[in-house]
Amino acid sequence: MSAESWKLTLPCTRAEAEAIDASGDLGDAIPGDAVLMTTEEIEDDVESWRLDAYFEHEPGADTVAAVRALVPSAAGARIAVERLAAADWVTMSQAGLEPLSVGRFFVHTRAHADAVPAGKRAFLIEASRAFGTGHHETTSGCLAMLDGLADAAPGERFANVIDIGTGTGLLAFAAADLWPDAAVMGTDIDPVSIEVTQENADLNGVAGIDLVVADGTLDDAIVARAPYDLVIANILAGPLVSMAPEIASIADAGATIVLAGLLETQRADVVAAYTACGCSLDAVDRRGDWSVLRLRAGATRFVADGPFDPKGRDGWALDI
Known part of the structure; x- marks a missing residue:
């Protein structure tokens, strides 16, 4: 320092x-x-x-x-x-970042390393160059959504998981913990985020997650692993809308898709984009001004009309 x-x-x-x-x-x-x-x-x-x-x-x-x-x-x-x-x-x-307890997970910084409750799966995630300490409603909502999927009766089981826009890796780590037999991939458009995710994986003893620097789903490694039965994308509303055909195309028939990073006022536009790709809305977790969506891919795997053009995407900026 x-x-x-x-x-x-x-x-x-x-x-x-x-x-x-x-x-x-x-x-x-x-x-x-x-x-x-x-x-x-x-x-x-x-x-x-x-x-x-x-x-x-x-x-x-x-x-x-x-x-x-x-x-x-x-x-x-x-x-x-x-x-x-x-x-x-x-x-x-980070002194003001209080620990976050969501379901079986406990997310904390070093300042609270001695506060981990018994029986919780703790993740040490420092505020850093990447987004996703768990304290924002979008990330904590996704954690709760994933935890709820595992706790459902009967609990969901997934074999192939992708976390698009992984940030610090927290959601990918949670998925790997909930479904230890699953293949888990974390991707991000920002190389720094992938570096941070690897550092956090080492810090938290998380092994076996494949990490890829990619613009959306536009990477051979992502396509080769498709289809995915669980797709997580905690980014922003604009990219979620413009990437809907990409995300739907890598999802298996009947796959679960968890989307976040959108305001409640943007929910209708995001849902409409995925409905157009054969998905249906299963659940909404509203947290303040933000919403986390759980969708179900169609019974038949979605096939896009043509190649994806990243130049046509909306900017990676929050529209408030």
């Missing part, structure tokens, strides 16, 4: 905080070692949130401008720049 650590602080709104939490892509102007944390300042006040950005080195003007661009509501606010004393600033930045 560098002897010099720095923190930038700006006010923000809840919508901006959720957009930051839901997007792992912070742009080229923000260093890959940055840790961004959002905090509710006043309970139930959507305008009173705070963004803290931590860096190992003094941020330059371009970095400061990039952080400010994440919170347009703070355009006129003074950005607080603080030089921190030599300390483990990553641990400090």
Whole structure:
């Protein structure tokens, strides 16, 4: 760790905080070692949130401008720049990340490593360069959805699982734990996320997950392993809609598809895109403004009309 650590602080709104939490892509102007944390300042006040950005080195003007661009509501606010004393600033930045208990899973940072309850499957997931600590409603909702599938009577059984947009790898790890005999693949468009996932897999003793850097499903390794009987995609509404034919095409007939990263106001558009590919909606887990969807692929495996064109996709940005 560098002897010099720095923190930038700006006010923000809840919508901006959720957009930051839901997007792992912070742009080229923000260093890959940055840790961004959002905090509710006043309970139930959507305008009173705070963004803290931590860096190992003094941020330059371009970095400061990039952080400010994440919170347009703070355009006129003074950005607080603080030089921190030599300390483990990553641990400090995560002090507010309380452990998360979802079903049989317990997700925590090093700050709470001694708080794991007996009988829980613990995952140590630090806030990092990739999205998916479990604390956002989209990720915790997916964890609950997967846990519920295993606990159903009779519980679902899967043999071939893919987690698209794996982030930190948490959902892929959960699937591997719930269905230990299944082949599990984690993919992400961001090579950094795949690096982080491998680091987290080693840290948590998770073995046997195949990791692929891929744009959606456009990779030979993904296609070769298809069809999948469980498809997980926790990304954003725009890509979920535009990737519907891709995702449906790698799903087996009758497969379970878990989708997240969408606001409740975007649910109808996402469901319509998958219905057009022969899927049907089985369940919705609404968490605040966010929804997690469970769909069932059609009885006949979906075949796309033509090749997929990634240039035609919507941008990887949250539309709030």
